[in-house]
Amino acid sequence: MELSGDDIFTQFLKDEGVEYIFGYPGGAVLHIYDALFRQDAVKHILVRHEQGATHAADGYARSTGKPGVVLVTSGPGATNAVTGIATAYLDSIPLVVITGQVTSAFIGSDAFQEVDSVGITRPCVKHNFLVKDVKDLAVTLKKAFYVATTGRPGPVVVDIPKDITDPNIKIPYEYPASIELRSYKPVVEVQAPQIETAVDALLSAKRPMIYSGGGSVLSNASNELRTFTRQLGYPITQTLMGLGAYPDPDPLNVGMLGMHGTYEANMAMHDCDVLFAVGARFDDRVTGDLEQFCPNAKVIHIDIDPASISKNVHVDIPIIGDVKQVLVELSNAITASKREPDAKALKSWWKQIKEWSSKDCLRYDRNSALIKPQFVLEKLYEVTGGDAFVTSDVGQHQMFTAQFYKFDEPRRWINSGGLGTMGFGLPAAIGTQLGNPDATVACVTGEASIQMCIQELATAFQYSTPIKVINLNNRYMGMVRQWQEFFYESRYSQSYVEALPDFVKLAEAYGHVGMQIEKPEDVEGALKEAFAMKDRLVFMDFITDQKENVYPMIAAGKGHHEMHERELA
Amino acid sequence: MQHIISLLMENESGALSRVAGLFSARGYNIESLTVAPTEDETLSRMTIVTSGSNEIIEQINKQLDKLIDVVKLIDITANGEHIERELMLIKVQADTSEKREEVKRQADIFKGRILDVTDTTYIIELTGEGSKLDGFIKAMDTKDILETVRSGATGITRGETCLKL
Numbered sequence: 110m111e112l113s114g115d116d117i118f119t120q121f122l123k124d125e126g127v128e129y130i131f132g133y134p135g136g137a138v139l140h141i142y143d144a145l146f147r148q149d150a151v152k153h154i155l156v157r158h159e160q161g162a163t164h165a166a167d168g169y170a171r172s173t174g175k176p177g178v179v180l181v182t183s184g185p186g187a188t189n190a191v192t193g194i195a196t197a198y199l200d201s202i203p204l205v206v207i208t209g210q211v212t213s214a215f216i217g218s219d220a221f222q223e224v225d226s227v228g229i230t231r232p233c234v235k236h237n238f239l240v241k242d243v244k245d246l247a248v249t250l251k252k253a254f255y256v257a258t259t260g261r262p263g264p265v266v267v268d269i270p271k272d273i274t275d276p277n278i279k280i281p282y283e284y285p286a287s288i289e290l291r292s293y294k295p296v297v298e299v300q301a302p303q304i305e306t307a308v309d310a311l312l313s314a315k316r317p318m319i320y321s322g323g324g325s326v327l328s329n330a331s332n333e334l335r336t337f338t339r340q341l342g343y344p345i346t347q348t349l350m351g352l353g354a355y356p357d358p359d360p361l362n363v364g365m366l367g368m369h370g371t372y373e374a375n376m377a378m379h380d381c382d383v384l385f386a387v388g389a390r391f392d393d394r395v396t397g398d399l400e401q402f403c404p405n406a407k408v409i410h411i412d413i414d415p416a417s418i419s420k421n422v423h424v425d426i427p428i429i430g431d432v433k434q435v436l437v438e439l440s441n442a443i444t445a446s447k448r449e450p451d452a453k454a455l456k457s458w459w460k461q462i463k464e465w466s467s468k469d470c471l472r473y474d475r476n477s478a479l480i481k482p483q484f485v486l487e488k489l490y491e492v493t494g495g496d497a498f499v500t501s502d503v504g505q506h507q508m509f510t511a512q513f514y515k516f517d518e519p520r521r522w523i524n525s526g527g528l529g530t531m532g533f534g535l536p537a538a539i540g541t542q543l544g545n546p547d548a549t550v551a552c553v554t555g556e557a558s559i560q561m562c563i564q565e566l567a568t569a570f571q572y573s574t575p576i577k578v579i580n581l582n583n584r585y586m587g588m589v590r591q592w593q594e595f596f597y598e599s600r601y602s603q604s605y606v607e608a609l610p611d612f613v614k615l616a617e618a619y620g621h622v623g624m625q626i627e628k629p630e631d632v633e634g635a636l637k638e639a640f641a642m643k644d645r646l647v648f649m650d651f652i653t654d655q656k657e658n659v660y661p662m663i664a665a666g667k668g669h670h671e672m673h674e675r676e677l678a
Numbered sequence: 679m680q681h682i683i684s685l686l687m688e689n690e691s692g693a694l695s696r697v698a699g700l701f702s703a704r705g706y707n708i709e710s711l712t713v714a715p716t717e718d719e720t721l722s723r724m725t726i727v728t729s730g731s732n733e734i735i736e737q738i739n740k741q742l743d744k745l746i747d748v749v750k751l752i753d754i755t756a757n758g759e760h761i762e763r764e765l766m767l768i769k770v771q772a773d774t775s776e777k778r779e780e781v782k783r784q785a786d787i788f789k790g791r792i793l794d795v796t797d798t799t800y801i802i803e804l805t806g807e808g809s810k811l812d813g814f815i816k817a818m819d820t821k822d823i824l825e826t827v828r829s830g831a832t833g834i835t836r837g838e839t840c841l842k843l
Contacts, residue, residue: 227692228692228695231692231695231696231699232699232703235746236746236747239691239692256746290746291749291843292687292688292746292747292748292749293746414744415740415743415744416737416740416741416743416744418740419733419736419737420737423733
């Protein structure tokens with residue numbers, strides 16, 4: 110088949126099984142847009158800002174497990190996409206981002222809408238490519254999908270100069286069904302001796318702790334993690350990125366750990382003698398002070414990325430490999446060993462954990478005349494039957510969602526954990542809804558975050574994505590305000606969000622349904638009403654308590670046993 | 679401590695900036711970096727001299743290995759016996775007969791070669807380990823040194839261990 114570069118592009122996406130491409134047209138990609146116009150296999154979702162395109166593709170990828178695909182033009186198109194690319198990079202999300210580039214002959218001449226996209230994105234991609242010859246186009250795209258989706262996933266940028274997609278130059282095209290790179294071998298054999306050593310350490314533990322992260326979700330290892338954890342009966346804590354891989358609620362699940370983790374999870378981390386880290390990367394928001402992190406624990410760490418091992422915390426027993434495969438091998442090895450966990454030690458360990466749990470560290474004032482954000486999330490959980498995909502922006506509302514929405518399946522909790530990108534939630538919800546057309550999708554946000562990508566309400570209208578936006582409106586950048594209260598003697602410098610729009614009218618202006626909820630007693634009814642509107646986006650503006658804080662909290666640089674707790678009258 | 683890391687990478691444009699970018703982005707030390715094509719035209723060989731604690735060196739090795747363009751890597755220092763060489767060209771003032779004699783004598787002691795002679799200057803070529811080149815510079819009178827240029831270290835393991843595909 111003889112095709113020109115623009116048709117090779119669309120034909121390749123079709124052959125690769127790409128369902129959606131999130132993008133925004135511009136000069137350097139007009140040949141490609143013309144080719145998109147000529148076909149209907151790949152559906153293009155027109156966003157209103159390139160950052161929205163990357164987040165929407167990201168939400169699609171996180172919720173479906175398939176790579177998200179983005180198409181933007183050169184220059185500002187590419188730079189606008191950078192925040193979304195970095196967001197995906199920090200959370201290891203597979204994206205293929207195609208950036209248009211000025212015509213090859215103009216590269217380096219400061220041409221109109223020219224930036225060095227490969228240079229700008231280099232530090233925040235898994236890899237990137239500049240296509241220099243149309244003959245390389247299909248193979249380069251294949252490499253991009255291969256690199257993005259294998260090993261530790263991540264975003265890959267392909268920069269395509271305009272002349273590469275010239276409709277007048279035709280070359281033979283054949284879909285490269287598979288590809289090999291001599292410099293990139295993502296499949297690793299698990300080392301059997303490491304499995305043996307790990308099993309021995311696990312079964313010798315007196316105070317074991319399982320610490321599971323985003324890798325368990327990315328590896329689709331949820332079932333294996335459940336089997337493994339239940340086989341041992343050990344307590345499990347999950348990171349912000351890992352929520353849902355192991356179900357919540359569950360008797361073995363002690364909740365999230367880290368800065369806003371539960372008291373029992375953090376105390377158990379501090380006191381454990383064997384830490385089993387699975388697909389987690391010892392992020393500073395999880396570890397707190399590294400000097401005081403799990404001071405008495407032997408650390409076992411499973412990760413597909415060797416560079417994650419002993420990066421922040423010394424690992425005693427590293428196991429490099431795919432989480433899913435390693436967990437299966439560990440479960441089998443435990444069975445084969447015919448050994449049992451130390452029942453007596455485990456019993457007293459659980460007794461200790463139950464004591465910590467009895468503190469009820471997530472308690473809050475349920476008699477408040479103001480709407481408490483925690484209450485909205487509890488009701489959201491009830492009204493959706495715990496069955497929704499929930500995206501969030503970044504801040505207090507994100508932490509409240511992690512604490513109060515009990516995720517019992519992986520890929521349901523979609524948030525920017527690593528980069529902490531405000532503006533992520535709404536476009537991510539659009540991508541999530543497109544990838545899961547029959548599912549219930551909620552976007553929990555705040556009045557500050559939502560305004561960073563609010564233009565995507567138009568995209569949501571155009572593609573009829575019936576998202577429910579839960580806007581926890583406390584008229585403050587809540588997390589900034591909380592830190593200013595704790596660490597800057599309540600000097601609320603620039604954290605008050607003044608001149609807020611009327612969100613109800615704004616939602617209506619975009620063609621959606623708007624609601625404002627001011628009283629606790631109206632919360633449940635409003636949620637029920639909104640979620641009953643199956644085919645409409647409903648923007649719910651909850652006027653919440655301005656001074657609510659997220660507890661428990663470990664201040665940055667403190668140890669797991671040094672938590673701030675809520676004091677209730 | 680100081681480590682010499684050698685790597686083979688795909689001879690693609692931008693490969694060098696991936697390595698340089700990694701060092702600056704992660705705050706690693708980079709003392710010298712040399713890169714040149716190999717007998718296989720699809721591959722470049724890079725030699726990096728860096729320093730840090732054992733943990734940092736381990737991370738540097740892992741992070742370099744993780745770069746998609748890096749085909750193979752060896753930490754020459756950690757691998758034991760190896761040969762290290764660096765080239766230096768140094769231009770010195772040699773405008774009196776005493777200076778000319780002194781420079782000539784030092785060059786002989788350090789097994790250097792005089793490549794260029796004018797009425798007032800000598801250019802000397804020296805190869806060796808970095809410490810030897812440092813030693814020659816020390817042996818010269820600072821005010822007589824007009825210019826130095828050093829290639830940065832390259833290295834190769836002794837014996838059968840090889841960095842090749």
